[in-house]
Amino acid sequence: MFPFSDADPIRHSNAVPKTSEVVIIGGGVIGVSTAIFLAARNIQVTLLEKGRVAAEQSSRNWGWIRKQGRDEDELPIVIEACRLWQQLAEECGEDIGLRQTGVTYLARSEKDMAGFADFMKIAAVHGIDTRLVDGAQVSTMIQGMARKFCGAMTTPSDMRAEPWRAVPALARLAAGRGVTIIESCAARTLDIAAGKIAGVWTERGKIETSNVLVAGGAWSSLFLRKHGVSIPQLSVRATVAATAPLPEFHAGAAVDDDIAFRRRHDGGYTVAPGGSNLLYVGPDAFRHARKYLPALMAHPFGTRYLPAAPSGFPDGWSTPRDWTPDTTSPFERMRVLNPAPGRSDLAAILRGFKNLFPQFENVRLETTWAGMIDAMPDAVPVVDRVEPIGGLFVATGMSGHGFGIGPGIGRIMSDLIQGNAIGHDLQRFRLSRFTDGSAIRMGPAI
Structure with a gap:
């Protein structure tokens, strides 16, 4: 049943290995895609997911796989990702709803x-x-x-797919190729020795490794701050819904100021407000406020604000910022980040859809949900090594673009971890852009 929750059965229940060449923290589209490409090089990979694979934003997004409107520096990666989506859909042998419908x-x-x-x-x-x-x-x-x-x-040539089908299918492909995926197993802390990664402490014990990728979506900043790495990442809530099956009036995806919609594999439409997100103001929002001023000035009415996140959210006021390897971490306290959809957003979705398509006056929203989008001040991700900790890598802050670009980022992270040629210029996505005095250069809005 969608959306996923920690009540769903565990489908990947491997034992925690003593050692692994690479450990990936986060079982979303980025982590799973990276694992697939590493496994293709016969590299031993362990993927840790605190809750369920794809249970957070990787299954809650609109399901768009688009080149259109993307940041110019992201575009070469997105073009590659589109090709890889087609390749991976064929390799996994499952119908993930991938269609080239524009x-x-x-x-x-x-x-x-x-x-x-x-x-x-x-x-x-x-x-x-x-x-x-x-x-x-x-x-x-x-x-x-x-x-x-x-x-x-x-x-x-842009595409669509069903996220809640696609990413779990990719996880099954990864597992079939030898990746050790462990659900309901949080990474608590990193083991760092002499400035280099020596292992990962999980809630079930330590894994010795020399390479770690943090791809934890909305949780990445909280995890890395525990280790002295500051990423100005915030998370905004987006509400989405699915209609009951309707006659097809458009096979692809479209958006205007009020409403976004795309055809679904099940005959309904995924619908969302055209450009409305909600930010829960917490400690990180104050900490990084100055870096987000350009975004606020560029899109002053694109985000609404509430003074506090629900208990346990990544930037909640009461969420612990410090813990030890042998104590329960915030990641275990909230296995799946499952925000409630906004009532006003749902009303806006229905109103916008019916205004645009009055022939569907009796349409009903069959399923509703929300997700937390991990956003960066310039709306483009961080894809980089984490200096000065040797063997630590990060891919986060996809800013609402992660599903579509996921396989491209996964392939890049695989080669970055191996020390291979990347094939793309990652200068725009470096972590140091927020600390080296560079001006914030805004990408397209979330």
Whole structure:
């Protein structure tokens, strides 16, 4: 049943090994993808997941796999990720709902259309099939809309998949290739000796290793701060829903200011507010406030605020910031980060959908959920070694883009850990950009 919770059965219940060449902390799309590519090189990998594989944001996202609208520095990785999604879907032998049905951004005004021009230039450089269409073409592409749009930007080669199917299927592929996946087993602390990784202390004992990847999504910052590594990562809540099955009016994904929607494998549509997120203000929000000022100025109305997170959330006021290898960590106290969907957001989803498609006046939301998006001040991820701790790597802060880019980041992290050529320029994604005096350069909004 979706969304996943810690009440779901454990599907990966391996014993904790004494040693492992690489330990990955986090069983989302990034961690699982990295494990697959490491295993392909016959490298021994242990993947630790405190709750259930893909139970957090990797199964709760919109299910878009898009090149359109992405940050220019991310784009080469996304292009690779799209190719890898097709490859991995074939290799896992399961129907994960992967379809090449396109992504469309709807324009209400000529100003909106003019705003698409910047990405059209980027798309041309990278050979992407993005194009602009007029209002009449929009009405043909998406049938039955009550509102007339000025036009749209669309990328037919963009894809969709069902996250709650796709990432668990990739985990089964990884396990079949020899990856040791252990659910309901939190990594508590790192064992660091002489400035290098020596192991990972889990709630079931220590694993000796010399390489650790932290890919813990919304929990990454809390885990790394325990070891003196500061990442200005915050998490925002996004509410999503799935309609009951409906006649198909559009096979792909589309968004305007009020509503985002995409066709689902089960015949319904995944729907969400067009650009509304909620930030729970906690200690990290104050600690990193200055770094987030550019984002606030660029999108002043894109995020709402509440003064406190629910108990146990990564940036909750009462969440412990310090613990020892032999004491219960915050990661065990909350196996699955399962925020309640916002009532006002759900009302906005229904209102926006019915306003756009009044023929579905009686539509009902069959399933509703929310997820915590791990965000960075510039809306692009951190993908890097963690200096000065030898053997420590991080891939986090995907800023709402992690599902689509996941296999690309996984392949990169696999080669980064091995010391191989990366094939992409990772300068934009370095951790030190937040401490070396560099100006914050904003990517596209979450």
